[in-house]
Amino acid sequence: MKGICKVRIAAVLLMTLCGTGAFGKASAVEPHYAVSGIITDAETNEPIVGATIMLKDSYTGVAADVDGHYRLGGLEAGDYVFVVSFISYETKEIACRVAGDIDGLNVALRSDAEEMEAVVVKAKVRSDTEIAMLGAIKAMPQVSSGISAAQISKGPDRDASEVVRRIPGITVIDDRFVIVRGLSQRYNNTWLNGLSVPSTETDSRAFSFDMIPSSQIDNLIVYKSPSPELPGDFAGGFVKIVTKGMPDRNAFSVSYGTGFNVRTQFSDFLINPGSWTDHLGFDGGKRQLQESFPHMQLLTDPDRITDITRNGFNTDWSVRRITPVPDQRLTLSLARRFTNRRGTEVGTTTAINYSNTYKGITGIKNARYGIYSAASDQPIYINDYNDNQYSHNVRVGAMHNWAFVLDPSNRIEFKNLFNLMGLNRLTQRTGIKDVSSPQYQEQVEMLYSSRLTYTGQLAGTHHLTDRDATITWNAGYSYASKDEPDRRIVENYAGISDNSDIVEGLKTNNEHIKRYFQNLQDHIASASLDYEQTFTGGRIEPTLRTGFYGEYRYRDYTQREFQYNYDNLSVAERQEYLGLPFAEMMDNRWLSADRVYVEELTHPDYDYSADVYSAAAYAAVDLPLGPFSIYAGVRLENYMTILHRNRAAAPGYDLMTNDRRNDFDVLPSVNLTYKFNDRHQLRAAYGRSLNRPELRELSPAVYYDFDLFSEIQGNADLKTARVDNVDLRYEFYPAPGETISLGAFYKHFADPIEWTYCDMGGTLRYQYENARAAQSMGVELEVRKNLEFMAMPNLSLVLNAAYIYSRVTFNKGEVVTTPDRPMQGQSPYVINAGLYYNSQRLGLSATLLYNRIGKRLVGLGKSNSINPDPNTLIPDSYEMPRNVLDFSISKTIGRYVTLTLAVKDILSEDIVYKQFPTFVKDGQTYHREQVTRQYNPGQNVMLTVSAKF
Structure with missing residues (x-):
């Protein structure tokens, strides 16, 4: 079924791409x-x-x-x-x-x-230039920030995750997820070309921004204050991405880049066994389970069990040692604009991109601590690991858009965006685990993951000139899948004596050769209709806006878990078997129902499917009162979730339940703007928004995260968080393309959702909980200024910074680690700065970009009492500040060719996570630091040659 979906989507793309030629035959008319x-x-x-x-x-x-x-x-x-x-x-x-x-x-x-x-x-104008973007932001009633394709092209950014971090108050974590105003990715919402997109992650509510190449972005805007036409489900920011549409002229461009990571290119690289299609971003079937694969718990026939153990899984366990080739990136784009025989202006934009990259990170410190020892003034390790991780990433993307200007008042667009990303990752782990007695461990994870997204939209804009009105409609379908076939985790251990010598050889426990299969599929069908009319002729000319939005979403999640059982072996056979390399352990002479066999650990309750029905309506009025304007209205949203799961205790039995949730919310908002003159204006805004639990956060399914060496589970009792937002911002526009703004904001959260953990008998499990309340406040500064006043007209400065303060309020009697702490995922400050040099005379441009975030709470600690004693708690974990410096320089050669050299993360500082335990001894309080995770990602160097015709 998964393969059929991919083939269908590929066929649709192929047909639309072929359509370019068909329309091209009806070009320019006399x-x-x-x-x-x-x-x-x-x-x-x-x-x-x-x-x-x-x-x-x-x-x-x-x-x-x-x-x-x-x-x-x-x-x-x-x-x-x-x-x-x-x-x-x-x-x-x-x-x-x-x-x-x-x-x-x-x-x-x-x-x-x-x-x-x-x-x-009232016309559709370009939005991909810096000046056009600033003009659009200036005219918007909401508090917002954005970036255009012109500014994106000046930097070395490769995808949307790198682009969005250049916007004020924005932070990106894990190179994929966006934090706005210090709030984690779950508090943000992302729409593409006017419609919602599905979450690309199985265990969180988040959109993975690294799936959209920067070359496909026309503009990207982050709305920071609510308004009636925006969805209510956001508290940090609503991110609106618009891909490229109607071209201004016929064009063709090709870009080829090659580069490397300095810590990867000159070192040995280990890679999992795979198939040739790994280089296209998906598994060719080598790792997949057959759709008819039986539940092993239901099998009793020894011959059938033997056959499945020997032939039901991929038997290739060989790990290859290679010298990675340099990273490869290729982008092709074609733009056509013409007039057909009916006088319709037609434009089409097609882009295809491919990247193949390698990244190896060695010497990753990965530790977990117990309660700090006040007696010895030493940390107590539960886990103290050293990881080496090797990742091979492939991305294939395609964009194919059509625009039709039927006449001056009617415009229709058809947009398609396809992305496929494959990850082949090998992690080797060595170190100490000490729960009840110390053990030396060697662990290996073999992971392959394929993520696919497709979004197709048909939209229209129609101007009713006799009414001074505009009708906009949009209908779309989105699909996202994440497939992890045959994730293997193997764990060896050996006992350790008091002097830390290994006292017995490495063993493989029968619970520690496991294979996991999981698949997530999301389907979203949505439609919207918006109406806008300006009433002219009076002293006041108000604009009325109203609209409707409907969405149906279906999700299906499945996972299966297997392990190898060797209980049937004799003591002598076990000693021989456990000393073998992994590949030899999978030899057929060992694998049979009466020796070593596969057994299934899948729990029926871990699979789930869901139907989500969402409907919204809004009405708003924009009142211009001289220099003062009021934009106010209300949005009504009804959101129903039906979660289907099997509560049976064993496979083969059905005890299906439907957990139904229904929320109806009234979301008022008002945005005020006072224009002192054309260059100075002041904004103030209030709006109510919310943050709903994601489907995975409600599901009881358990997933083991190897990086965290912890389990992750949802919570069916989560409540929807409701947020009151207040904004104030002063904006100054010194000249075209320039802006200086200073703003402040305040947010109050009822029932904020956070990620906590508990000890499940030696196994750490993360889950989601509601705190009672929280508040967040901060200030933001944005500067975009040409330095001509300093006699440097070719140099421009872009500076944005945010300072944020937040605190969480807990329920009375709740067990907490830190009574006075910030919200999870918050950076107390964010600094982004960029120097842009551009000389048309020399055909030379250069960019220097800087980013730094403050100490950010990423993991909540653990306490066993209502009034936490520092001597008996495990402290919270923080990501430490880090300086990031990127540089790129481009030189135009002749009329068509541009050569670009980019270096990312020049300073290459370590990424560090720390805990800060405190303890009291002899009446004095002591403060200590302990590193939970630390590694160096290394610099990336890329040389790109591009040609535009």
């Missing part, structure tokens, strides 16, 4: 013409990126690209008046007779230093 040229600053002669040229009294128009070029097509012969405008520039009208294509209609705009009234643009 009676239609185009006007093109360059829009520049009259004083500096610099191109004005994002300036618009429109037909007067029409919604037809385009925006200038990064070089100031524009092309307005689809014009019939006749007389026209073109209106050319941009923020802080005088508007110019040009009368022109069109009797054929006009190339060279250049326009120079003069800066308007006087106050200007706000300009409302």
Whole structure:
């Protein structure tokens, strides 16, 4: 079934890609013409990126690209008046007779230093330039921040996770998940092209941003204050990603990059056995269980058990030692724009990208501690491991978008985004485990994971000119899957004497050769309809917005667990068997029902499926009152979850239950803006939002995380968290493309959801719990400024920083480790800075980027009392601050070719996690530090050559 889904999606993509040629045959028609040229600053002669040229009294128009070029097509012969405008520039009208294509209609705009009234643009203009992005953010009623494709192209960022960290108040963890304003990924929501996307993780509510290559992003906006048209399920930020749509002109580009990680390229690399399709991002069937694979608990026939033990699984246990080839990255993109016989402007954008990378991290310290020993002033290790981890990552991505401008008032878009990511990872672990008696251990995890996402959307925008109204609709389907076939964990151990010598040879316990299979599939069908109308002619011209959103989501999660049992072996046979290498242990002479056989440990209750029905409606009004504007409204949301699971105690029995949850929420919001003049404005906002438990967080399924050497389980009793948000921000726009803003925010949480752990008889298990309440407050600063005032016109500064303070309130009588602590996942401060150099004369650009986050709470500790005694608790764990410095330099060679050198993480500081135990001895309090995890990721060097035609 999983293979069929992949084939169907691939077929859809193939058909849409082939459609490019079919539409291309209906290109330019004789009676239609185009006007093109360059829009520049009259004083500096610099191109004005994002300036618009429109037909007067029409919604037809385009925006200038990064070089100031524009092309307005689809014009019939006749007389026209073109209106050319941009923020802080005088508007110019040009009368022109069109009797054929006009190339060279250049326009120079003069800066308007006087106050200007706000300009409302009803046309679809470019949003992928820095100036266009800042103009859009300035006009939005919400508190928001964003980044454009133009700024993305100046840095070495490869995917959306690296792009989004350049936005004020944003932190990225695990190179995938976004934290906004110090709040963990579960408090954020992500939509792609106007519709929701499924979680890509099995054990958390999160969207993996590393699945969207940066080359496919048109713009990315983070909304930080609620408003009626935004979904209510976010508290930190709502991230809206828009992929590239209508191109401005025909273009083709190709980019090839090669590079390496300095800690990987010059060292030996170990890799799991796999199949040739690993290089395409998915398993070719070598690791998969057959769909008809029986439940082993139900088998009694010895011959059948022997056959399955010998032939039912992949028998290749060989680990290869290789010298990894340098990283490879390839991107192809094609943009076409033309007019068909009916006079419809048609645009299509296609992009295909592929990457194949290796990363090896050795010497990873991975420890877990018990209660710190006050008597000896020494840490007490429960686990003290040293890990070596080798990862082979493959990503295949494709984007295929169509845009149709039917006439000046009607536009339809069809967008498709496909990503497939494969991870082949081997982890070797050695060290000490001491629960009841010390043991020396050697452990190995062989993991292969394949993640697939597809999102398809059909959207339309229609302007009703007689009513000054706009109707926008969107219908889409999203699919996400995560497949982990045949994850193997093997554990050897040996006893240790008091002087830490190994006193007996390594053994493999029958509970410690395990194989896991898990699969997650998410299907989301959604649709939205939005209506906007401005009522003109009166002293006050309000704008009414209303809309509906509906979504159906289906999830299916399955997992199976097996182990090898050798209880039937004699004592002498066991001694021989346990001393063999893994590959020889899987030889057929040992594998049979009367010797070593596979038994299944799968629990029926760990599988689940779910149906989620979501419906929302909103109404809002935007009231312009001179320099003051009010945007207020309310959103109604109904959210029903039905979780299906089998509560039977053993396979073969069905005791299906349906856990139903239904929430109805009223979410009011108000956003206020006061414009002192065209360059200065003040914002204030209040809104209520919420944070619902994710399906996996409600499920009782248990998953063993090898990195954490701990189990993870959901909690069916979780409550929905509700959040009240208050924002205040001052914004200053010194010049086009520049901004300086200073803001403050406050959030109050009722029933916030956090990740805690408990001791399950020597096994650590993480689960989710509600605290009683929490509050978070902070300030943010954003600066985007050209340094021309310092006689450096080719240099620009981008600086953003946030300082955040939060505290959690607990229920009376609740057992806690730290009564006065911040919210989990919070960084108390975030600093991002960038210096951008760009010389058109030299064809040279360079970027220097810096990032630092403050000490962040990642793991809650453990206490056995309501009033925690520092001598009897296990402290919380923190991720320590780290400085990250990235550099890239690009040189244009001729008209088409650009050469780029990028170095990421130049400082290559260790990633460190620590606990801070305290103890009281002889009436004096002592403070100590102990490292729970530490490793060095190494620098990444990449050389890229690209060509654009």
